[in-house]
Amino acid sequence: MSWTCEHVEQRLSEYLDRLLTPAERAEFAAHVQACPRCRPRVEHLGGVVSALHRLAPLEPPPRLVQRILEQTSGAEAARGWRRRLPGWLLPVFTPRFAMGAVTVMIAFLVLSQALGISWSQVSLADLHPSHLYRAADRRLNLLYARGVKFVNDLRVIQELQSRLQPATPPEGSEPQELPPANKQSEQPEQRRQNHADEILHHRMLLAYFGLTLQNGTGLPPGRIRP
Amino acid sequence: MRRHTRRIYNLCYRFTGNAHEAEDLTQEVFLRVYRTLGSYRAVHGGFTTWIASVTRNLLIDHYRRSRRDRLTDSLEEVLPVIEQKESSAPRPDQSAARGELSQQVQRALLQLSPELREAVVLRDLQGLDYKEIQEVLQVPEGTVKSRINRGRIELARLLEQMGVRPSPA
Ligand SMILES: [Zn+2]
Numbered sequence: 001m002s003w004t005c006e007h008v009e010q011r012l013s014e015y016l017d018r019l020l021t022p023a024e025r026a027e028f029a030a031h032v033q034a035c036p037r038c039r040p041r042v043e044h045l046g047g048v049v050s051a052l053h054r055l056a057p058l059e060p061p062p063r064l065v066q067r068i069l070e071q072t073s074g075a076e077a078a079r080g081w082r083r084r085l086p087g088w089l090l091p092v093f094t095p096r097f098a099m100g101a102v103t104v105m106i107a108f109l110v111l112s113q114a115l116g117i118s119w120s121q122v123s124l125a126d127l128h129p130s131h132l133y134r135a136a137d138r139r140l141n142l143l144y145a146r147g148v149k150f151v152n153d154l155r156v157i158q159e160l161q162s163r164l165q166p167a168t169p170p171e172g173s174e175p176q177e178l179p180p181a182n183k184q185s186e187q188p189e190q191r192r193q194n195h196a197d198e199i200l201h202h203r204m205l206l207a208y209f210g211l212t213l214q215n216g217t218g219l220p221p222g223r224i225r226p
Numbered sequence: 227m228r229r230h231t232r233r234i235y236n237l238c239y240r241f242t243g244n245a246h247e248a249e250d251l252t253q254e255v256f257l258r259v260y261r262t263l264g265s266y267r268a269v270h271g272g273f274t275t276w277i278a279s280v281t282r283n284l285l286i287d288h289y290r291r292s293r294r295d296r297l298t299d300s301l302e303e304v305l306p307v308i309e310q311k312e313s314s315a316p317r318p319d320q321s322a323a324r325g326e327l328s329q330q331v332q333r334a335l336l337q338l339s340p341e342l343r344e345a346v347v348l349r350d351l352q353g354l355d356y357k358e359i360q361e362v363l364q365v366p367e368g369t370v371k372s373r374i375n376r377g378r379i380e381l382a383r384l385l386e387q388m389g390v391r392p393s394p395a
Contacts, residue, residue, distance in 0.1 A: 013375035019356070044391065048382040051392035052350035055328055060235035064249050065228065068256045 003031040008038050015042075016049055231256075233274070233352065234281050240347045241285045243336045251288060255281045278354065279362045282344060289340055327390070334384035342377035349374050 008031050014020050015028050032038045234255050239248035258280055266276050335343050348354045348362060360370045385391075 009379070010372075010375065013378055014371060017356070043394065044386060045378060045382045047392040047394045048385055049350060049378060050394050051327060052331065052346075053353075055331065055351065057232055057236045057351075058239055058328070060231050060252065061245075061249065064235065064252060065231055067249075068231070068253050071253060071257065 003027045005031075005035060005038055008032060008035070008042070012042065012045055013049075016046055230277060234277065237278065237281050237347060237352055238285065240332065240335060240351055241340075241344060242288070243332055247288070251281075251284060255284055258284065272358070275354065275358045275361050278348065278352065278358070282348075282362050285344070286340070327392070330385065330388055330390050331381075334381050334388065337384055338377055338380055342373055342380060345370065345373035346377035346381055350378070 008028060011020060011024070011028060015025065020028060032042050231252060235248055235252045238251040238255070239245060242248055242251070255277070259277060262280070266273070335347065338346065344363070345359065348359045349356075354362065356367065356370050356374070359374070360367055363370065365373075
């Protein structure tokens with residue numbers, strides 16, 4: 001059976017995304033090659049789609065990160081959380097710690113994905129600091145041994161995460177590829193953004209210490225007293 | 227954090243075409259993500275997919291809300307006109323060079339129906355694959371395929387009308 005123009009139009013995106021079987025692909029190509037109506041259409045659509053893929057992502061304004069930090073560490077955000085928290089966690093979840101603790105949880109989620117821990121089997125009780133502490137075991141200790149620098153360097157987490165999704169195509173269009181002229185004009189904003197990230201990192205640290213101290217499990221590895 | 231902020235912000239901006247709304251929505255997404263972090267399960271697809279789902283649900287809520295606010299009855303035909311007005315609101319800072327195509331794409335996107343628009347944005351601007359989009363939209367695989375395809379064809383037609391003919395890479 002050879003394909004009609006309608007067949008071709010219906011399967012256009014699957015062709016461009018390489019989702020057709022080799023046999024289908026051959027049928028598709030055979031029709032397009034010979035059809036004066038379909039050929040320019042396929043070419044135009046292919047051009048549009050690859051232009052979309054090359055489109056650089058828009059940079060969110062630096063104040064946005066700041067706003068998110070402010071709001072998520074505000075009283076309103078903390079109140080909703082507290083009601084559902086077990087008693088041992090309550091003192092930790094002051095507004096000041098909320099943001100950082102949440103970030104730590106995200107970090108744990110990312111880490112646990114990388115380490116193959118299934119969260120479907122994890123209950124809230126398992127998030128008790130001592131459980132977390134033990135469950136994270138040597139690997140986290142090892143990471144932690146590298147000290148504050150590791151926690152400060154969120155790039156490690158980002159890298160882990162990008163390794164989890166290696167096949168995502170538009171990651172290539174991250175802003176590192178900005179031309180130099182562009183970079184210069186963005187430097188002050190960049191600095192502000194870095195500052196926001198710094199605050200975030202400090203909060204992560206505070207939250208981490210908050211959790212461990214709260215439970216009496218002591219200080220991070222290497223500093224536990226006998 | 228910045229990476230997620232950028233992803234969410236782009237998704238919101240491409241869907242609404244409005245920088246202020248995109249900012250507010252991104253902030254709202256973060257709040258919702260933090261509140262519902264407990265419901266996240268790694269087995270249900272990646273973290274990125276999950277965040278995209280949260281964002282998408284919020285966008286749909288927002289879309290319905292703003293449609294109710296602006297139209298007393300369901301006059302779906304009027305939507306493209308209204309949304310084009312929205313798109314004249316301030317845009318995010320961007321260099322002139324890469325801005326033009328980006329803005330033409332934005333104008334064309336806003337003329338698509340929300341169903342087709344979100345499919346194209348998730349696939350071609352957020353880089354999700356078909357399976358992930360199926361996860362985010364909660365519709366059958368065939369529907370995902372057909373929405374992506376119809377969305378792209380419609381977008382290509384609109385861009386052609388605007389005289390935009392990008393050459394393949
Ligand atoms: Zn044909």
